[in-house]
Amino acid sequence: MTVAAGGRAGNGRPLLEVRDLVVHHGQLRALEGISVQVFPGEVYAIIGANGAGKSTLLRTIAGLHAPTTGTVAFDGQDVTRLRPERRARQGIVMVPEGRRLFGSLSVEENLRVGATYARPGPWTIERVYELFGWMRERRHQGTAQLSGGEQQTVAIGRALVANPRVLLLDELSLGLAPVVVQRFYAMLPRILETGLTVLLVEQDVSQALRVASRIHCLLEGRTTLEGTPAEVSAGQVEAAYFGLAGAGQGAAGPLAEGGES
Amino acid sequence: MAWVNAIIQGVLTGGLYALFACGLSLLFGVMKVVNLAHGDLAVVAGYVAIGVIAVTHMPVLWSFAVVVPVMAAGGYVLQRTVLQSALDRGVLTTLLVTFGLSVVIENGLLQFFTANTRGIGANLPLVQDSFSIGSQIQIAYLLVVIFAVAVVVLLGLQYFLSSSKYGRLIRASADDKEAVQLSGADYRHVFGIAAAAAFATVALGGIAYGMYSQLNPTTGTDTILLFAFAAVVIGGLGSLWGTLLGGIVLGVAQQIGAQINISDEVLAGYLVFLAVLVLRPQGLTARKARS
Numbered sequence: 001m002t003v004a005a006g007g008r009a010g011n012g013r014p015l016l017e018v019r020d021l022v023v024h025h026g027q028l029r030a031l032e033g034i035s036v037q038v039f040p041g042e043v044y045a046i047i048g049a050n051g052a053g054k055s056t057l058l059r060t061i062a063g064l065h066a067p068t069t070g071t072v073a074f075d076g077q078d079v080t081r082l083r084p085e086r087r088a089r090q091g092i093v094m095v096p097e098g099r100r101l102f103g104s105l106s107v108e109e110n111l112r113v114g115a116t117y118a119r120p121g122p123w124t125i126e127r128v129y130e131l132f133g134w135m136r137e138r139r140h141q142g143t144a145q146l147s148g149g150e151q152q153t154v155a156i157g158r159a160l161v162a163n164p165r166v167l168l169l170d171e172l173s174l175g176l177a178p179v180v181v182q183r184f185y186a187m188l189p190r191i192l193e194t195g196l197t198v199l200l201v202e203q204d205v206s207q208a209l210r211v212a213s214r215i216h217c218l219l220e221g222r223t224t225l226e227g228t229p230a231e232v233s234a235g236q237v238e239a240a241y242f243g244l245a246g247a248g249q250g251a252a253g254p255l256a257e258g259g260e261s
Numbered sequence: 262m263a264w265v266n267a268i269i270q271g272v273l274t275g276g277l278y279a280l281f282a283c284g285l286s287l288l289f290g291v292m293k294v295v296n297l298a299h300g301d302l303a304v305v306a307g308y309v310a311i312g313v314i315a316v317t318h319m320p321v322l323w324s325f326a327v328v329v330p331v332m333a334a335g336g337y338v339l340q341r342t343v344l345q346s347a348l349d350r351g352v353l354t355t356l357l358v359t360f361g362l363s364v365v366i367e368n369g370l371l372q373f374f375t376a377n378t379r380g381i382g383a384n385l386p387l388v389q390d391s392f393s394i395g396s397q398i399q400i401a402y403l404l405v406v407i408f409a410v411a412v413v414v415l416l417g418l419q420y421f422l423s424s425s426k427y428g429r430l431i432r433a434s435a436d437d438k439e440a441v442q443l444s445g446a447d448y449r450h451v452f453g454i455a456a457a458a459a460f461a462t463v464a465l466g467g468i469a470y471g472m473y474s475q476l477n478p479t480t481g482t483d484t485i486l487l488f489a490f491a492a493v494v495i496g497g498l499g500s501l502w503g504t505l506l507g508g509i510v511l512g513v514a515q516q517i518g519a520q521i522n523i524s525d526e527v528l529a530g531y532l533v534f535l536a537v538l539v540l541r542p543q544g545l546t547a548r549k550a551r552s
Binding site: 062063064083084085088089093094096100101102103104105109110112113114116117118158159162 | 426429430432433435436437439440441442443444445446447
């Protein structure tokens with residue numbers, strides 16, 4: 001079920017280009033010179049263990065963290081100094097970790113907030129309702145009454161109605177049942193066919209390898225592996241994930257484990 | 262009959278107190294700002310009205326049309342500058358900053374307008390006239406009008422918050438500033454709009470009080486702010502219609518206190534305020550309202 005359709009590396013210029021990004025959390029160096037190129041139409045997956053810096057990378061691209069050095073360019077333009085709301089309006093839209101829905105707003109109001117500063121494009125609230133049928137009937141409910149998977153769906157809908165050019169998905173599977181996660185990733189092609197590019201962070205490596213056109217493994221703020229799922233072997237991924245040079249065959253690896261949330 | 266009169270007067274005064282309180286409640290509900298300068302801003306609005314009327318000779322009631330937008334704009338600017346930078350340093354900082362603002366405003370008013378009391382439109386028929394029900398109940402037209410204005414203001418605020426684009430963004434920003442940014446909205450601008458709405462209501466409260474009673478530079482803290490606080494706490498923090506209920510309970514308590522002994526008017530109000538704090542600290546309307 002690989003959805004690696006559209007553009008590949010070398011196919012024109014990258015839509016999103018992160019260069020030599022260094023980010024500090026206080027004294028701690030969370031990212032130590034990360035570079036990422038995401039091309040139009042790709043599904044680019046950042047993998048890595050807890051604390052590897054995956055979410056920090058995504059949040060820095062969205063503008064929620066300021067990098068110490070390095071740049072973020074979007075569609076050839078330097079957006080490193082741009083505030084997060086400006087980036088969102090230009091088409092860098094993130095589904096944050098933990099959903100972060102507006103708790104005192106209804107489902108529909110959450111979507112309407114997402115659509116307030118939308119770029120023109122194919123996604124409307126109506127289209128989100130078509131994609132996720134249950135949502136229309138429950139649009140006037142508060143989000144607290146929804147299950148975790150339903151909340152995640154609303155969070156994705158809220159991002160889609162902004163008509164992003166690149167959609168950042170931070171730990172989609174966190175706290176969700178595997179079945180629900182499967183359903184999300186099965187939905188991904190239908191989202192991609194509207195011309196989106198996806199950059200996602202995933203702890204579940206096997207899931208990432210299934211959906212991504214390219215993967216990028218982080219370990220303690222550094223890049224340990226980059227390539228297409230076809231290029232990298234299970235052993236390489238495992239070594240890059242845990243930082244064990246050449247070690248770790250057998251069933252204990254992240255591939256067999258299927259994520260850790 | 263005297264008791265019935267006390268209750269009617271108290272209910273109507275509650276409208277005035279709701280005008281004081283709803284802006285305070287809004288700022289707290291949305292930004293968690295406890296605005297200690299709230300009452301002083303009402304007084305500023307009153308003085309601006311007095312100034313505008315004196316300079317332009319416009320009819321007293323038309324001064325609303327000037328003062329309310331001016332105060333709303335002032336609220337936006339104050340939020341984007343002083344209050345936002347205080348908020349960025351933590352909620353406690355806003356307490357210190359608004360306290361400082363209160364001191365500055367009061368001393369500024371003393372400096373420029375002296376400690377004399379001033380009323381607004383004291384010779385208007387609307388301010389002077391009343392109608393009678395039976396022989397013992399006399400109701401001032403002004404109080405009825407103020408009560409009606411309060412209800413209209415609350416209805417307007419409710420509609421604004423629940424149905425308008427900015428109302429939705431205000432509620433969303435109160436929930437999660439970061440998630441609002443990810444949706445492309447600048448929460449600082451949104452907070453500015455909320456402050457503008459709050460300042461518009463407090464401007465109405467200040468002018469109304471100037472007509473109902475009299476203003477001097479310390480009215481803001483010794484009367485308006487305290488009554489606003491009491492109404493907000495009695496009604497329930499962050500609840501919009503709770504401010505009207507709280508204002509009414511406060512007003513009725515005061516009038517009943519005055520009925521018992523005229524010098525107990527204010528004390529009776531604060532006793533109810535204290536009782537609510539002890540017995541029902543979440544306020545009479547426990548819901549999170551704002552809708």
